[in-house]
Amino acid sequence: MPDRLVIVGGDAAGMSAATQARRRRDASELEIVAFERGPYTSYSACGIPYYVGDTVEELEALIVRSPEAFREENDIDARIHHHVSAIDLDARKVTVCDLESSTERSEAFDQLVVATGATPIKPEWPGIDADGVFGIQVLEDGVAIRRWVDDEKPSRAVVVGGGYIGIEMAEALIVRGVQVALVDAARQPMATLDEDMGAIVAERMRELGIEVFLEEKVTGIDQSNGRASAVATEQRTLPADIVVLGIGVRPNIELAQEAGIEIGESGGIKVNRRMRTSADGVWSAGDCAEKFHLVSRRGVAIPLGTHANKEGRVAGINIGGGYESFPGVVGTATSKICDIEVARTGLTESEATEAGFEFVTDTSDSTTRAGYFPDTRPIKTKLVVEKQSGRLLGAQIIGEEGAAKRIDVFATALWNRMTVAEMLNLDLSYAPPFAPVWDPVLIAARKAWRLVDETVQVDPE
Numbered sequence: 034m035p036d037r038l039v040i041v042g043g044d045a046a047g048m049s050a051a052t053q054a055r056r057r058r059d060a061s062e063l064e065i066v067a068f069e070r071g072p073y074t075s076y077s078a079c080g081i082p083y084y085v086g087d088t089v090e091e092l093e094a095l096i097v098r099s100p101e102a103f104r105e106e107n108d109i110d111a112r113i114h115h116h117v118s119a120i121d122l123d124a125r126k127v128t129v130c131d132l133e134s135s136t137e138r139s140e141a142f143d144q145l146v147v148a149t150g151a152t153p154i155k156p157e158w159p160g161i162d163a164d165g166v167f168g169i170q171v172l173e174d175g176v177a178i179r180r181w182v183d184d185e186k187p188s189r190a191v192v193v194g195g196g197y198i199g200i201e202m203a204e205a206l207i208v209r210g211v212q213v214a215l216v217d218a219a220r221q222p223m224a225t226l227d228e229d230m231g232a233i234v235a236e237r238m239r240e241l242g243i244e245v246f247l248e249e250k251v252t253g254i255d256q257s258n259g260r261a262s263a264v265a266t267e268q269r270t271l272p273a274d275i276v277v278l279g280i281g282v283r284p285n286i287e288l289a290q291e292a293g294i295e296i297g298e299s300g301g302i303k304v305n306r307r308m309r310t311s312a313d314g315v316w317s318a319g320d321c322a323e324k325f326h327l328v329s330r331r332g333v334a335i336p337l338g339t340h341a342n343k344e345g346r347v348a349g350i351n352i353g354g355g356y357e358s359f360p361g362v363v364g365t366a367t368s369k370i371c372d373i374e375v376a377r378t379g380l381t382e383s384e385a386t387e388a389g390f391e392f393v394t395d396t397s398d399s400t401t402r403a404g405y406f407p408d409t410r411p412i413k414t415k416l417v418v419e420k421q422s423g424r425l426l427g428a429q430i431i432g433e434e435g436a437a438k439r440i441d442v443f444a445t446a447l448w449n450r451m452t453v454a455e456m457l458n459l460d461l462s463y464a465p466p467f468a469p470v471w472d473p474v475l476i477a478a479r480k481a482w483r484l485v486d487e488t489v490q491v492d493p494e
């Protein structure tokens with residue numbers, strides 16, 4: 034009898050684990066069954082804003098592999114519309130409900146991957162369940178929003194929350210000709226940036242014609258005949274034909290928690306470097322699993338597709354009998370709203386303080402191409418650097434085309450615990466269409482290095 038691997042959750046993390054395990058063990062050795070409660074497997078939730086905005090016209094373009102393809106090409110039994118409601122670790126069984134026939138049964142496993150993702154936070158505001166109010170996590174959410182925009186032709190939207198999903202959805206709605214207002218209880222949008230950088234994002238968003246209301250708490254959603262008609266805040270009422278919630282997500286841990294699997298300090302399922310949970314033969318990956326932050330040395334919940342794919346791969350290799358580990362993350366993320374690119378990696382000032390570092394910060398301005406080159410664009414780079422040692426702790430970038438991906442150089446430097454002194458002479462590429470002769474990364478490192486130098490305490494001996 035082959036071993037039986039059961040996967041809960043049929044997207045990035047779950048299906049990466051399934052395909053990697055299959056590469057190492059064929060069906061005679063390992064039977065693989067994946068349960069997905071929605072109608073799609075292996076889809077790109079990251080593409081949802083671009084589907085809503087019609088940059089991506091066909092939904093199929095966002096689906097990497099269908100259940101049929103998994104069955105035919107990978108010998109993986111991917112069952113959509115199947116919800117897993119319980120894990121029994123002693124009996125080595127999960128309880129599964131077939132949502133189409135409403136029948137429930139037990140399914141045995143030898144190995145189990147919990148890849149249940151995350152759920153958008155939906156506060157208990159009056160009117161939150163009105164038609165036209167959307168949270169976003171899975172592809173069905175994207176389909177529902179696009180249908181609403183196509184069919185109802187909203188003229189005014191309120192986006193609640195100015196995180197990266199909020200700003201990407203604001204862009205999508207603007208592209209579709211909708212007037213957008215954005216409300217956030219924080220002092221700035223993009224709370225993953227420092228306040229000074231977030232303030233620039235707010236200013237740029239206003240220049241795009243978005244009404245931005247900060248430090249305003251939403252109190253409820255007004256409705257008329259069951260449809261959202263306005264968002265009420267403590268200060269005002271904003272008319273809305275569509276309301277999009279982008280106030281964050283929480284890891285889907287209930288299944289694991291109820292089974293007695295350990296939950297980490299961040300609220301995600303605790304895993305070791307090989308993506309093993311506290312329970313024997315149970316693995317977890319993706320948005321539901323806790324990540325280890327390589328700079329703060331703490332458990333964190335960072336729900337990103339880039340981590341979900343890598344963690345799923347690692348879990349699958351280990352289940353398949355190989356050896357692989359996932360060392361952790363440095364908190365790299367990027368996003369855009371219209372022409373404005375935003376990126377960050379490592380720790381912000383407040384995160385560095387919380388992690389116990391003493392540091393200096395510096396913000397520098399440069400351009401994405403040689404100053405004389407047509408279409409050169411401004412780029413602002415902020416660095417957080419440890420006092421005395423000069424170790425890079427974090428970087429934030431705001432700019433236009435060609436700006437955001439420069440964050441990857443800083444991410445690589447963080448990964449390798451580099452100091453800004455070590456970054457000064459990095460052999461980064463230069464040609465006028467791509468960079469000034471001193472790349473913005475090198476300019477930022479050089480400016481921060483001067484500041485660090487002032488903090489170096491020379492031993493009087």
Ligand SMILES: Cc1cc2nc3c(=O)[nH]c(=O)nc-3n(C[C@H](O)[C@H](O)[C@H](O)COP(=O)(O)OP(=O)(O)OC[C@H]3O[C@@H](n4cnc5c(N)ncnc54)[C@H](O)[C@@H]3O)c2cc1C
Pocket residue numbers: 041042043044045046047068069070071077078079080081082115116117118148149150151169170171198285288318319320321336337338339340341367
């Ligand atoms: C609008 C948007 C834009 C994004 N943009 C980016 C980006 O640019 N870059 C980036 O890195 N990340 C981005 N992300 C995040 C990225 O999509 C997620 O991190 C990624 O999808 C996580 O993969 P996952 O497999 O862990 O979870 P999910 O993709 O959430 O998949 C989990 C699956 O499990 C299923 N499930 C849950 N519970 C059960 C159960 N009990 N039984 C059966 N099935 C269950 C769910 O239906 C779901 O399909 C974006 C997300 C959104 C919503």
